[in-house]
Each structure stands twice: as structure tokens, then as C-alpha cells.
Amino acid sequence: MPFSLPPLPYSTNALAASGMCQETLELHHGKHHNAYVVALNGLIESKGLAGKSLETIMAEAGRAGAEGLPVLNQAGQHWNHMLFWQAMKPNGGGESLPGRIGAKIAEDFGGLAQFKEAFKQAGVTQFGSGWCWLILKSDGRLAVTKTPNGANPISTGEGTPLLGCDVWEHAYYLDFRNLRPNYIQNFLDRLVNWEFVEHLLLSGGMSSGQTA
Numbered sequence: 001m002p003f004s005l006p007p008l009p010y011s012t013n014a015l016a017a018s019g020m021c022q023e024t025l026e027l028h029h030g031k032h033h034n035a036y037v038v039a040l041n042g043l044i045e046s047k048g049l050a051g052k053s054l055e056t057i058m059a060e061a062g063r064a065g066a067e068g069l070p071v072l073n074q075a076g077q078h079w080n081h082m083l084f085w086q087a088m089k090p091n092g093g094g095e096s097l098p099g100r101i102g103a104k105i106a107e108d109f110g111g112l113a114q115f116k117e118a119f120k121q122a123g124v125t126q127f128g129s130g131w132c133w134l135i136l137k138s139d140g141r142l143a144v145t146k147t148p149n150g151a152n153p154i155s156t157g158e159g160t161p162l163l164g165c166d167v168w169e170h171a172y173y174l175d176f177r178n179l180r181p182n183y184i185q186n187f188l189d190r191l192v193n194w195e196f197v198e199h200l201l202l203s204g205g206m207s208s209g210q211t212a
């Protein structure tokens, strides 16, 4: 089965009141994300990907270094955006987190405010295109990290992504112009679906369920 673009878990105008307008979602999901899916499907035969899960493809492409980049750029972006859409919801964010993730953030960062500052700092300092992440490391602790372009913490082997924020300009330019810090702050304050993050923490991370 070739890879496919899942529908958004909400309507394209559902996040408008929370700082992500309909046009951003229509372009970002319908054009940008879809283009990664189409490009990845175009690589299945030439790169010998048939039968492999999306997660395996990303990990192998990450280990292949520069040689793996053409596949990683598309495979990683497909996976990253699937997580990104689910990690947001209308009227998300807030100060009251579900039990386990709330306790872990307090334990590993010292509090929600400290986590937000670290996450925002990672996104702001990712030069050019990429993502900032909340991950669960193999030692059981949470950490914040960032990756360039289509890479992610699976392809780098850093840990299990629980939350990711796209810091490419196409993610925020219509809503926040050049103000990336404001976009990330708004993502944290008004968009994050903490129930989904809690679900990923308890279930061991997102499985795309997609195979080439």
C-alpha cells in the first residue's frame, strides 16, 4: 500500500480562534503535507522501500546519513506532520495537564513554565527549517530537542517524540508573519492537545500504521 494523507482530526477552520487560520491549515495540510506523501510514494520503487513501515524507513534513512536524506526528507515530514495535526486541538494548551504528563513535566523540567521556555528556545534557535520536540528518552526522562528539515527524534535515535512543532515559515507566516517566537508561544498556550501527548507517553509513542 502506498502512503496516504490522513484527514485532519478537525475542520480547517477549527483552530482559527486559537491562532491558526483556515488558509494556513488548507495550504499546510492539503498542499505541503500532501506533497511529501506524493514525493515519498515516488521513491518507494527506486529506493527499495516496499513492505517497510514508515518508522523503519525513517530510522534506516537517519542511519544512512547524507545518503539517506532524499528519503528522510519526505518520510520524516510525512510522519512529523501526522503527529503535528493530532497534537493540536481547538482551545488547546492551558495550564492544567493530564496526570502523568503533568507530573513528568514537573519532575523533569521543574514546571510547565520551564518546559515551555525550553521548548520555545529550541524552536527559536533552530536555524532555518525544522522542528522542536518534547521527547521521552530511553532513560525514562523527558527532554526538549530540535531537528533540521525532515529529520525527527526517531531518525536521530534521540528518543520517542511526544510533541512536535513545525517551525518552517509555511507553518506560521500567514498567522504570525516573521514572528516565530509568538507562533510557538501561541502553539503552547492555545493549541497543544495535552490529552494526545498523555496518550503517547502512556502508549510508547505514535505508530503511523503506514507501510510502503
Ligand code: MN3
Pocket: 028, 032, 081, 166, 168, 170, 171
Ligand atoms: Mn510543515
